[in-house]
Amino acid sequence: MDGVEVFRLADIAVKHAAADAGDVVSGSPTLGTTAITTLGDSGVEVGVWEMSVGAVRDVEVDEVFLVLAGSATITVDGSSVVVGAGDLVRLTAGTATTWEVTSPLRKLYLA
Template sequence: MADVEVFPLAQVPVAHAPASAGEVVAGAPTLGTTPITTLGGTGVEIGIWEMSTGAVRDVEVDEVFVVLEGEATITVEGAEPIAVKPGDLVKLTAGTATIWEVTSPLRKLYVA
């Protein structure tokens, strides 16, 4: 393995599949994930995640991500919705139940 690796994020392909019926809140969203690399032997994964327009339920893992493209609103029960857009850095806590409403196809770089 090289001491320095470069990953051209705009060129990382992500295959989509329909969200499962139990996750869908609105629309007919598709989702896709492409792992890119890991941090040594830590088990920490870095990758690209995408979602088309629509809304889904999710239960989060510990994750930090940067929105690369698109816009969405993330809602946690009992809290105000949080709008995210390109350039935003977001931290999610494991076990948090969320609803993702994507209004413009979303692409994010995640570390989980």
């Protein structure tokens, strides 16, 4: 149908690879991203990101995401927040984070 695209998120496959060894805090986490689409000429990418159980350090880009499944603790400057299915989260570019995934995490992101 012109002007309408439907993306079945449950059918979006995400290929994982081992997290960069220099970013791993604990465990042997794997990560994966599948870009789905972009929003017009804005350059905003929409996709699905996953991470297995473990902990990694990251430096964020401007992003809004919705947790579809799983749970994680995100730590910034010693303060932590637990996120899980149904949570909408806003990250600011340049923020140094540590992600501790306790149940395999799947999120829909706009970045």
